Amino acid sequence: MPIEIPKDKWPGTIHTVTLGATNGEGGTRSKTVTFGGETTMPFLQFEAPVPHKPVVAIEIKDHKPEDWSLLLAEVWGAAMTDPAEWAKAAENAGADIIVLALSVNDENGNPTTPEKAVGTVKKVLGACGLPLIVFGPGQVDLDNELLVPISEATKGERIVLGICEDKNYRTIVATAMANGHLVTARTPMDVNLSKQLNILITDMGMPADRILMDPTTGALGYGIEYGYSVMERLRLAALQGDTMTQFPMIVTPGFEAWKTKEAKVGEGVPGSWGDWKERSINWETLTAVSLIQTGADIVVLRHPESVKRVKYAIEELLMA
Amino acid sequence: MTDHKIVFKQGDNNGEPIAINLPTGTLLSEAAKQAGVEVGQPCGGQGRCGRCVVQVTQGSIRRRSVLRLTSEDVSKGFALACQSVVETDVEILVPAQEKIERRLTTDRSVADVQIPAGYDFSWSQSIRVVHLNLTPPSMEDQTDDWSRLQTAFRIQAGYNRVSCSIFVLKSIGIALRNGNWSVTAIVDVSDQESGIPVKLISLKPGISGEVEPLWSLAIDIGTTTVTVWLVDLTSGEIKARASEYNGQIARGEDVISRIVYAGKESGGEELQIKVVETINKLVVSACKRAGATPDHVYKAVIAGNSTMIHLLLGIPPSSIRFSPFITTINHPPRFTAQELGFNFHPDAVIDCLPGIASYVGADITSGVLSSGMYATDKLTLFLDVGTNGEIVLGNQDWLVGCACSAGPAFEGAGVVDGMRATEGAIEEVWVNSETFEPTIRVIGGGKPKGICGSGLISLLAELFLAGVLDKAGNVNTTLDSPRVREGDRGGEYILAWKNETATGKDITITRVDIDNLLRAKAAIYAGFSVLSEQVGVILEDAEQILIGGSFGKYINVEKAIQIGLLPDVPWERFQFLGNTSVLGTYYALLDSEARQKIKDIASNMTYIELSADNTFYEAFMSAMFLPHTDLNRFPTVKAALNRP
Amino acid sequence: MALSGIQIYKLLPQTNCKECGFPTCLAFAMKLAAKQVELSACPYVSEGSKTQLAESSAPPIRLISVKAGGLEVKAGNETVMFRHEKTFFNRPGLFVRVKSSLGVEAIKDLVTKADAYKVNYVGMDLVVDGFAVEADEEATFTEAIKAVRSATKRPLILIGNEFAIKSGLDNLSGENPLVYAANEANWEAMADIAKKYSTSLVVAGESLDDLAGLTEKLKVKGCEDLVLDLGLGHLGNRLAKSTQIRRLAIKKNFRTLGFPSITFANGHDGQDAIEAAQAIGKYSGFIVLDRFAPDLFYPLLVLRQNIYTDPQKPIQVQPGIYEINSPKADSPVLVTTNFSITYFSVANEVEGSGLPVWLLVTDAEGMSVLTAWAAGKFDSERIAKSVKEFGISDKVTKKQLVLPGHVAVLSGEVEEELPGWEIRVGPREAVDIPSFLKHAL
Structure with missing residues (x-):
């Protein structure tokens, strides 16, 4: 008894975005990464092929972070003390993209200077051929102070500068436009806010294929359902033809998951939580995999084992 | 606990200091109240408004909050009376109390009020005048006066049951005898068909052709303003009108503040007295102008939001504030003037119109009546913006209503240089999109003191279209203009330099002000969206948009649409009706059918509680943008933005 | 096609009698x-309206219930594709698979441990919903079922051929397990069993066409309580x-x-977690895991x-x-x-x-400061309570x-x-806040 499968035909398409530029394209990357371009809800290949698969980024810091989980310190080891080494290790662990998150202070406790930040970025670019995303430390003035020289020093590399927020986007967008980079726009788990920031950035004249949106998520157990539904709604709106939501989505399940007590610590927790390492990998992996199925195009992770599992899941999802 | 001596010195009179002894930990505001010293608390003592500031000249107090005080103020001994407690003997200097601007704008629409067509005192009115001739008593007929009077009512007027108060009862023996058993009765026949006895209000000796005039009142108790119309019942004519700030205002500017204040010890009684005093004063002044005496006022119909009605009746309003937001009463029975403390005829009928819910009260049912929306087949949107925004959608077949807490930003509150629409307020603004220089129009034509609601709407629209603000309301401080700068609270725009103002300070609009305005406009627009979505009609299909309240009178529709406050529909669909609430009470006062209609409106309107789920929140966030996140809802604004 | 409030209102009596528990007919409509109330709450709706409204309200996915020992795992009755459209209603049951070849003692150990498992999450105790007992060795099946039942009261799924299932069901009473599975070869026998023992029945087939063919045949046989096995396969x-x-x-x-x-x-190496996670998000009603581990x-x-x-x-x-920003004891x-x-x-x-x-x-029930305060959800009591509850004093x-x-x-x-x-x-x-922190504190 043949059944007619109802298929959704959507008017909208997600923008296809390429990150990084090779020698021939004005940069120094050994490869570029392209994602986006979807015309269906995630992985529904009976409706349309998946043009580009979601990719995995690994987050590294400019110096060894004090507050990361011991499990992460253990797995990255000495590489954590040198961003170049860390980037190489991340590439070996299967990252498609490196996310370099800058800190407020340097390893000696002094405020991070623009010179130092530019130096770190150049070191990472020199050590590893992957495309790069740079996140400022998250303070308006400092972000602008660091990201502008970074943007200028890496002109043509097609890196992503972050993070644009509704109260601070102008400077970052302007420098990204001037230097051929991309930006990422973060809003706190709200469909309207996300769309609004995209409008503001677009109003400045930023081309659509150079914008990523980060709708923010909570980790498993800490509000993942909000991020989950916001992302589903954004993707649905995009497919329905809302041009201001048709940007690829980047989310940071690694950051979120490793904040949780479940992932971060192994002592002083209930026995019913089970084995620490396996639990924390599951925490990060399930957060990421769930969000990939709502439409995430880039997931930023922290643990190599999670990277492996999430990449497996992506390959599996592509097989019909 | 130790008592401390607290001495108050008042800055605005040279009178003697007032002293009182109270224990450690007493709030200065409480001490002032007990000492009989007036310290204004527009926020109701919540530590929000900063208007109760006093100066401690001797002794020490403890400040719980120094909100709105600079560190310099604190070092000079300034403190918020509602947030500071006594720790030692103290001497307190109370600054001259800022007089609330007494000048109220006149109600433009009043001039157009028509007496309802076909008004006939003897038919339409529940107050009737009845002449009775009684058989005098004798040694044989020993019937008491009251029974005799009832018999006369039954036989001569057809009233089978008549009741009266003790006050009237005291007067009947004398009236009957003075009139030689001929009397003129003033009665209220409301709801007689439902078995309610006819109520004898007044009995006067004699039957004469020329009856003293019968006066009545249409009253609207607003959170901010109370309006009274004095009406000649016989002709239906409005003979005098009077408005005044609600005397409760010093105890809180919005309904929540009033509810909080009413919850304090004796706070409820105080607020009850304040509003009754306000009305009494208004009645005296209206009567004076019309040559009437308050004692000849026999009926008053009152509308107001549910909190105002509860406070008037002395009913604790606390349940209005808390989920699930239930009033004590939506359809109050009739009371007498005496019961509520009014200064008119003690047995005058006080008829408080019915409301629908905690936040959609009798002012709205009354407005729905006077706006006529209940009787049209046109899909109608009715909006009443005061300190809250109430919205009704529907037509003759159905009505839905909701309330959105828009906040008082459009009344100038919550905005640093905001003010009411009185002299010195900037009421309209134009901003040049190349130079970013403004042109302003000031009420009264003098130097500006601040910006009123219509000015704020106008300013927001102009700054947005000139590109000074982005769609999120951020000030673009990178513009080449001295008018924009980075302030302590984000970007700001200077509308008037200090040498141009009456205050000697720059008049600016800051990022925080803009956020407050955006929230207010978003709440109202979200109310529109939710109502229309929930019933399943398209907002822009509304064939007429009726705007009541003082808010609507001076705003520029085009600019209100540009900021996304009003839906983008052709301007001719908008009508500004002024105070629809008092107009509705006027109709209800004169016409029993209109009164019945209000009851029907109150029973049949479907109230939508916006906090029940997150539909409102979604709509609100969507509207927190200029003009809206979905620009397609505002085609004319879209076109204006695309214009080169 | 879903009707709007106004469209439904026109089908109601419009008398505002309030007997449905709502103040007006429009409120009820x-x-x-919004599918938040049943039409049956209106005592006066006409038959004609009832028919018109019923079509837009019957649940399109049948409600299946698996019960034992006073516990119940429900699935079905869902009405949306995406949770934000309304909500997902019946949480999928998580079952641990128990193979009969494991041996009675090992089964008892496993089931006892999983049955007792309890983990607290935001004040709720979360538990394993039940067990899927599989006759991987036909001979040991009844013993295995007895062993499982001796260690848990939770609902069961029985996995095996028609003979094993029958013997299994004969050893259980007073419960409604889920039976796995009817396929092209055995559907008639399975249908008889499901009817006789009033159990719900899983239907297994390679494709949706196969499944549809089977459910139609089973319905004709009188089996209505069915569950679909979509088969193993790649996540995609x-x-x-x-x-x-x-x-x-x-x-x-x-x-159908x-x-x-x-x-x-x-799956192995943590892939089972990923498969189950997908099933939770994407519409599964019953999820069977091959192993039990708290992590x-x-x-x-x-x-x-x-x-x-x-x-x-x-x-x-x-x-x-x-x-x-890494607060200290004096922050x-x-x-x-x-x-x-x-x-x-x-x-x-x-x-x-x-x-x-x-x-x-x-906890101010998700309201902003001013709204929560106005509604009495953010008062001194609640603030004091959270200061104590979260042990900030320590x-x-x-x-x-x-x-x-x-x-x-x-x-x-x-x-x-x-x-x-x-x-x-x-x-x-x-x-x-920043300037307050810098200057006022």
Whole structure:
């Protein structure tokens, strides 16, 4: 008894975005990464092929972070003390993209200077051929102070500068436009806010294929359902033809998951939580995999084992 | 606990200091109240408004909050009376109390009020005048006066049951005898068909052709303003009108503040007295102008939001504030003037119109009546913006209503240089999109003191279209203009330099002000969206948009649409009706059918509680943008933005 | 096609009799449109209207219930494709697979351990829902069932051929297990068993066409309580099939496949967690895992809890203490509500200030400070309660609590509730927090 499968035909398409530029394209990357371009809800290949698969980024810091989980310190080891080494290790662990998150202070406790930040970025670019995303430390003035020289020093590399927020986007967008980079726009788990920031950035004249949106998520157990539904709604709106939501989505399940007590610590927790390492990998992996199925195009992770599992899941999802 | 001596010195009179002894930990505001010293608390003592500031000249107090005080103020001994407690003997200097601007704008629409067509005192009115001739008593007929009077009512007027108060009862023996058993009765026949006895209000000796005039009142108790119309019942004519700030205002500017204040010890009684005093004063002044005496006022119909009605009746309003937001009463029975403390005829009928819910009260049912929306087949949107925004959608077949807490930003509150629409307020603004220089129009034509609601709407629209603000309301401080700068609270725009103002300070609009305005406009627009979505009609299909309240009178529709406050529909669909609430009470006062209609409106309107789920929140966030996140809802604004 | 509130209103008596529990017919109509109330609540609706309205309200996916020992696992009755459209109703049951070849003692050990498993998540105890007993060795099946039943009261799924299932069911009484599975070869025998023992029956087939053929035949046989096995396969394949049957049911009202589904998660190296996670998000009604381990079940149970919460509530963050910029014992404690936007704006400003702060997020039912205060959800009692509940006193030596400026009025009461604390009033707007932290504290 043949059944007619109802298929959704959507008017909208997600923008296809390429990150990084090779020698021939004005940069120094050994490869570029392209994602986006979807015309269906995630992985529904009976409706349309998946043009580009979601990719995995690994987050590294400019110096060894004090507050990361011991499990992460253990797995990255000495590489954590040198961003170049860390980037190489991340590439070996299967990252498609490196996310370099800058800190407020340097390893000696002094405020991070623009010179130092530019130096770190150049070191990472020199050590590893992957495309790069740079996140400022998250303070308006400092972000602008660091990201502008970074943007200028890496002109043509097609890196992503972050993070644009509704109260601070102008400077970052302007420098990204001037230097051929991309930006990422973060809003706190709200469909309207996300769309609004995209409008503001677009109003400045930023081309659509150079914008990523980060709708923010909570980790498993800490509000993942909000991020989950916001992302589903954004993707649905995009497919329905809302041009201001048709940007690829980047989310940071690694950051979120490793904040949780479940992932971060192994002592002083209930026995019913089970084995620490396996639990924390599951925490990060399930957060990421769930969000990939709502439409995430880039997931930023922290643990190599999670990277492996999430990449497996992506390959599996592509097989019909 | 130790008592401390607290001495108050008042800055605005040279009178003697007032002293009182109270224990450690007493709030200065409480001490002032007990000492009989007036310290204004527009926020109701919540530590929000900063208007109760006093100066401690001797002794020490403890400040719980120094909100709105600079560190310099604190070092000079300034403190918020509602947030500071006594720790030692103290001497307190109370600054001259800022007089609330007494000048109220006149109600433009009043001039157009028509007496309802076909008004006939003897038919339409529940107050009737009845002449009775009684058989005098004798040694044989020993019937008491009251029974005799009832018999006369039954036989001569057809009233089978008549009741009266003790006050009237005291007067009947004398009236009957003075009139030689001929009397003129003033009665209220409301709801007689439902078995309610006819109520004898007044009995006067004699039957004469020329009856003293019968006066009545249409009253609207607003959170901010109370309006009274004095009406000649016989002709239906409005003979005098009077408005005044609600005397409760010093105890809180919005309904929540009033509810909080009413919850304090004796706070409820105080607020009850304040509003009754306000009305009494208004009645005296209206009567004076019309040559009437308050004692000849026999009926008053009152509308107001549910909190105002509860406070008037002395009913604790606390349940209005808390989920699930239930009033004590939506359809109050009739009371007498005496019961509520009014200064008119003690047995005058006080008829408080019915409301629908905690936040959609009798002012709205009354407005729905006077706006006529209940009787049209046109899909109608009715909006009443005061300190809250109430919205009704529907037509003759159905009505839905909701309330959105828009906040008082459009009344100038919550905005640093905001003010009411009185002299010195900037009421309209134009901003040049190349130079970013403004042109302003000031009420009264003098130097500006601040910006009123219509000015704020106008300013927001102009700054947005000139590109000074982005769609999120951020000030673009990178513009080449001295008018924009980075302030302590984000970007700001200077509308008037200090040498141009009456205050000697720059008049600016800051990022925080803009956020407050955006929230207010978003709440109202979200109310529109939710109502229309929930019933399943398209907002822009509304064939007429009726705007009541003082808010609507001076705003520029085009600019209100540009900021996304009003839906983008052709301007001719908008009508500004002024105070629809008092107009509705006027109709209800004169016409029993209109009164019945209000009851029907109150029973049949479907109230939508916006906090029940997150539909409102979604709509609100969507509207927190200029003009809206979905620009397609505002085609004319879209076109204006695309214009080169 | 779903009817709007106004369209439904026109089919109602319009008398505003209030007997349905709503103040007006229109209010009731809007609730009906939102599927938040049953039409039967209206005593006066006409037969004609009933027929018209019934079509738009019958659940397109049949409700299946698996019961034992007073416990019940329900699946079906879902009405949407995406949780934000309304909500997902019946959380999928998580079952542990028990093979009969394991041997009685090992089975008892496993089941006892899994049965006793309990993990607390935001005040709720989450547990394993039941066990799927499989006759991988026919001879040991009845012993295995007895062993399982001796160790748990929870609902069961029985896996085996028709002979094993029958013998298994003969050893159980007073319960309604789920039987796995009817296929092209055995469907008649299985149908007889399902009817005789009144159990629900899983239907297995390679494709949706096969499944549809079987469910039609089983319906004719009188079996209505069916569950679909979409089969093993790649995640992409599972996603496609589960999406297709959900869509057929909900959008096309295709009753032939209007049943919940069952998923087996049996991958290695953590892949089972991923398979089960997909099943939780993408429409599965019963999920069977090959192993039991707390580090596997805890995240899955939490994920299930999260995905199946009601999305119509305001977005909230979890109440608790949030550490910003590595606070120390002498850092101030700032109080705010658990409305997400409020939390984010406060947290962002504090983070941006670079100054260490303990942010105490109070449960104000997801309302902003002013709204929550106005509605009585953010008062001195609640603030004091969260100070105590989250043990902030143990973390700080300098007991300084900063209230949002909007609730300055509460300072006195909070002071009374929290002796030993210094109560300060902070700014009203988040944007002013950095300067307050720098200058006022």
